[in-house]
Amino acid sequence: xTKDLSKVALVTGGSRGLGRDMVLQLAKRGFDIIFTFxxxxxxxxxxxTEIVAIGKKAEALQLDVADSKSFDSFVNQVKATxxxxxxxxxLFALVNNAGVGTYASIADTSEEIxxxxxxxxxxxxxxxxxxxxxxxxxxxxxVNISSGLARFSYPNYAPYAIMKAAIExxxxxxxxxxxxxxxxxxxxxxxxxxxxxxxxxxRDNAELNAMIANTTALGRVGLPDDIGSVVAFLCSDDxxxxxxxxxxxxxxxxx
Numbered sequence: 001x002t003k004d005l006s007k008v009a010l011v012t013g014g015s016r017g018l019g020r021d022m023v024l025q026l027a028k029r030g031f032d033i034i035f036t037f038x039x040x041x042x043x044x045x046x047x048x049t050e051i052v053a054i055g056k057k058a059e060a061l062q063l064d065v066a067d068s069k070s071f072d073s074f075v076n077q078v079k080a081t082x083x084x085x086x087x088x089x090x091l092f093a094l095v096n097n098a099g100v101g102t103y104a105s106i107a108d109t110s111e112e113i114x115x116x117x118x119x120x121x122x123x124x125x126x127x128x129x130x131x132x133x134x135x136x137x138x139x140x141x142x143v144n145i146s147s148g149l150a151r152f153s154y155p156n157y158a159p160y161a162i163m164k165a166a167i168e169x170x171x172x173x174x175x176x177x178x179x180x181x182x183x184x185x186x187x188x189x190x191x192x193x194x195x196x197x198x199x200x201x202x203r204d205n206a207e208l209n210a211m212i213a214n215t216t217a218l219g220r221v222g223l224p225d226d227i228g229s230v231v232a233f234l235c236s237d238d239x240x241x242x243x244x245x246x247x248x249x250x251x252x253x254x255x
Contacts, residue, residue, distance in 0.1 A: 013098030021228030175244035191250025217252030
């Protein structure tokens, strides 16, 4: 396994769940880490401590991805953090991970819910990437997080899933436009994962857990540590010829 020494990766939503495993796996690959959290500063501090214990540098920055007016200030924070904390002015990798779930039928989806999904899952990755692009090094990597729900359909997930379908299209356009700078852009699409996402339904609802396991070739639902290593691979030089791809990390569900 190659090491990506002295390279910095930025992960949005890195203090818990899948994001936490992403930053830990990136650190194990040799990346220094900047990650964002929304409200739980204490959990973010714990993750920083874990990364430092691996032997890498880490900084946690507060960011509400639903608030696009804060993005310019956030980018300035990233630039200052890179200079002061890491001795560089460049990011090597960006992982657009931060998000929340929602559960509503199309008939019952309010405009407020719809707009929040657009802001969090589509507008944020679009404009955070745009604003960070000048400081992503040529030859770097971007990973956008989609969902298995962009391929298969479960009732009451439309407001969330259609945003993830849009992210998959965005990734292809980014790969095309950023290719001149040799920046690779890929998408991973996790299946159902046992975390607190969406109220912890996959983790805590035994009936739902069993249903998903029974429709998955490998016979179980996903765990957070099934995902982070794939993200770390895509950010690394080991994936230097992987570009514009959607990789579903779901154990073979609904095949």
